[in-house]
Amino acid sequence: xxxxxxxxxxEFRQIFRDFSMVRILFVVPLIQIFIxxxxxxxxxxNIKVIFQDQDKTPYSREFISKFxxxxxxxxxxxxxxxxxxxxxxxxxxxxxxxxxxxHFQRDIVLQKKPDIQLLVDGVDGNSAGVSLGYITDxxxxxxxxxxxxxxxxxLQVKNVRRIEMEPRFWFNPNLESKLYIVPGIIALILLIIxxxxxxxxxxxxxxxxxxxxxxxxPIRSYQLVIGKIIPFSILGMLEIMISxxxxxxxxxxxxxxxxxxxxxxxSIFIISTLGLGIFISTISDTQQQALFVAWFFMIFxxxxxxxxxxxxxxxxxxxxxxxxxxxxxxxxxxxxxYLKGTSIKxxxxxxxxxxxxxxxxxxxxxxxxxxxxx
Amino acid sequence: MExxxxxxxxxxxxxxxxxxxxxxxxFDVKKGEIFxxxxxxxxxxxxxxxxxxxxxxxxxxxxxxxGFSIRTGTAMIKKNIGYMSQKFSxxxxxxxxxxxxxxxxIYGLSREEIANKTRLLLSELNLENMQNSLTRxxxxxxxxxxxLSASLLHDPPIIFLDEPxxxxxxxxxxxxxxxxxxxxxxxxxxxxxxxxxxxxxxCNRVSIMHRGKIIELGTPTGLKQKYDKTTMQDIFIHxxxxx
Numbered sequence: 001x002x003x004x005x006x007x008x009x010x011e012f013r014q015i016f017r018d019f020s021m022v023r024i025l026f027v028v029p030l031i032q033i034f035i036x037x038x039x040x041x042x043x044x045x046n047i048k049v050i051f052q053d054q055d056k057t058p059y060s061r062e063f064i065s066k067f068x069x070x071x072x073x074x075x076x077x078x079x080x081x082x083x084x085x086x087x088x089x090x091x092x093x094x095x096x097x098x099x100x101x102x103h104f105q106r107d108i109v110l111q112k113k114p115d116i117q118l119l120v121d122g123v124d125g126n127s128a129g130v131s132l133g134y135i136t137d138x139x140x141x142x143x144x145x146x147x148x149x150x151x152x153x154x155l156q157v158k159n160v161r162r163i164e165m166e167p168r169f170w171f172n173p174n175l176e177s178k179l180y181i182v183p184g185i186i187a188l189i190l191l192i193i194x195x196x197x198x199x200x201x202x203x204x205x206x207x208x209x210x211x212x213x214x215x216x217x218p219i220r221s222y223q224l225v226i227g228k229i230i231p232f233s234i235l236g237m238l239e240i241m242i243s244x245x246x247x248x249x250x251x252x253x254x255x256x257x258x259x260x261x262x263x264x265x266x267s268i269f270i271i272s273t274l275g276l277g278i279f280i281s282t283i284s285d286t287q288q289q290a291l292f293v294a295w296f297f298m299i300f301x302x303x304x305x306x307x308x309x310x311x312x313x314x315x316x317x318x319x320x321x322x323x324x325x326x327x328x329x330x331x332x333x334x335x336x337x338y339l340k341g342t343s344i345k346x347x348x349x350x351x352x353x354x355x356x357x358x359x360x361x362x363x364x365x366x367x368x369x370x371x372x373x374x
Numbered sequence: 375m376e377x378x379x380x381x382x383x384x385x386x387x388x389x390x391x392x393x394x395x396x397x398x399x400x401f402d403v404k405k406g407e408i409f410x411x412x413x414x415x416x417x418x419x420x421x422x423x424x425x426x427x428x429x430x431x432x433x434x435x436x437x438x439x440x441g442f443s444i445r446t447g448t449a450m451i452k453k454n455i456g457y458m459s460q461k462f463s464x465x466x467x468x469x470x471x472x473x474x475x476x477x478x479x480i481y482g483l484s485r486e487e488i489a490n491k492t493r494l495l496l497s498e499l500n501l502e503n504m505q506n507s508l509t510r511x512x513x514x515x516x517x518x519x520x521x522l523s524a525s526l527l528h529d530p531p532i533i534f535l536d537e538p539x540x541x542x543x544x545x546x547x548x549x550x551x552x553x554x555x556x557x558x559x560x561x562x563x564x565x566x567x568x569x570x571x572x573x574x575x576x577c578n579r580v581s582i583m584h585r586g587k588i589i590e591l592g593t594p595t596g597l598k599q600k601y602d603k604t605t606m607q608d609i610f611i612h613x614x615x616x617x
Contacts, residue, residue, distance in 0.1 A: 002479060002482065003479065003480055003482065005479070006475070006476055006479030006480055007480070009476075009479075010465065010468065010472070010476045013468055013472060014465065014467050014468065017467045017468070017508075018467075208461070208462075208463075208466070209459060209461030209462065209463050210463050210464070210465060212429065212459060212461070212463070213457070213459065213463035213525075214480065215428075215429055216427045216428065216429060216452055216455065216457040217452060217477075217480050217481060218449065218452045218453045218481065218482065219480055
């Protein structure tokens with residue numbers, strides 16, 4: 001027991017010996033949360049639109065003004081020549097062209113149903129779909145406004161349309177991707193810091209020869225493992241609290257659910273990253289190797305976590321592989337607690353999976369570590 | 375009789391694949407002896423010493439250290455030995471005092487013992503002014519002496535030194551050997567590997583290793599008479615040349 005105390009004390013002295021570690025602990029989350037939280041966005045905003053108004057009447061102008069007032073669109077200009085419209089889409093000056101036909105106003109008044117033509121840049125299918133949704137919404141609102149002009153028309157419509165849709169988005173009413181992304185970034189920071197600290201920390205002792213020196217002392221390998229785990233888990237927990245603080249300060253996003261539950265789930269997750277770190281240290285002889293292997297595992301667990309790519313979109317085989325990834329569960333848990341305030345009761349399946357894989361990974365790593373030393 | 379033997383090896387071997395790094399070596403080291411292990415680089419000295427310290431398992435053969443088998447008694451062996459390798463084994467980013475405290479703690483010394491030992495060591499090594507400096511800042515010769523002291527904190531009866539003076543200047547080496555003598559005078563057994571032949575003269579007995587085998591074993595004086603040479607250097611070159 002006393003040996004473990006001295007190991008932990010030594011580790012903390014080394015970590016905080018120079019200022020660079022403190023910098024890593026504070027600056028890395030600050031930069032990642034600030035930049036990534038703003039950069040990684042699935043919101044479709046600032047869609048560039050080019051108009052061709054062949055009608056040039058009060059009705060067509062009112063229609064266009066709906067786009068001017070929308071925060072999703074930027075009007076890049078008006079083009080008179082139909083044949084030149086495609087060049088805007090080709091060059092990327094616009095990703096959407098809207099053509100209002102001649103007699104737009106007349107047809108509306110005569111109830112002849114004018115057609116508006118849309119040319120959409122479909123390279124990014126997701127964004128194209130989302131922008132189409134926005135346009136549908138605008139057209140809808142415009143029609144409602146038209147009905148105010150003719151009471152008898154509005155009566156007619158009311159007879160046809162019996163059901164009105166009133167969608168409400170829960171937990172993230174404005175569908176801001178920030179709210180969805182930021183808890184994921186906290187998970188990534190925790191993964192990176194604990195994984196790299198553990199693997200590099202052990203391999204460094206191998207490199208300089210102190211690990212060998214420790215092995216000729218009466219210290220047991222389990223004491224050595226615990227002596228490494230305690231400081232790195234404390235740092236991990238510290239790191240998650242620092243990250244949550246930055247998230248609150250920068251984005252004003254606070255934890256909806258129980259902070260205690262969040263820390264509890266985090267500690268289970270940390271077991272898996274420490275296990276992975278120890279495992280990496282057993283297959284690497286130099287810090288360079290450890291760095292490389294840690295990167296390899298990090299990229300895999302991030303890409304297969306559902307953070308960037310929804311797991312539901314992956315082929316079934318890959319979907320099964322993601323089940324082995326503790327980060328997958330942890331990101332879900334973090335989002336649930338952060339945004340919905342979900343209680344432990346509804347997180348039991350994820351928690352159990354994470355406990356299982358974390359423990360297996362950790363035990364396998366420790367057994368391998370002890371075998372390597374013995 | 376058995377209590378008089380500190381280290382004993384019989385047909386101890388370690389193979390790495392087809393390569394026999396240590397090939398059936400046998401010897402006894404008496405208590406209080408300075409036993410030198412000589413040989414060129416790659417002769418198998420470090421592999422042999424690592425087996426005796428419990429860092430490597432032998433492929434064949436048996437050895438006892440402080441009466442405990444290196445196959446079954448490594449935990450007990452570790453309590454009875456000090457070990458210092460050719461690699462500098464202190465933490466360079468800890469201060470001198472912190473290093474002593476750490477190794478003292480690892481060896482299970484109490485807080486007072488650590489405090490006493492620290493005071494004693496710092497005055498012995500003339501490091502009082504440097505106690506709060508990072509170990510990195512010490513000259514190599516001092517680092518080696520500090521590393522040696524750290525490996526002796528738990529007062530072990532047997533000390534293994536694996537090329538302790540590698541890369542150190544002659545004066546520091548002389549000083550280092552003065553400490554080794556003091557240790558031996560306190561009744562401790564010193565098992566030292568080196569490839570400096572002048573250091574071999576300081577040993578009570580030396581064994582010469584070549585390609586995993588012990589090809590000569592005796593006192594420096596005895597060997598000089600046997601081969602009719604005046605220095606260990608000449609003997610070494612003569613014997614290695616023959617093989």
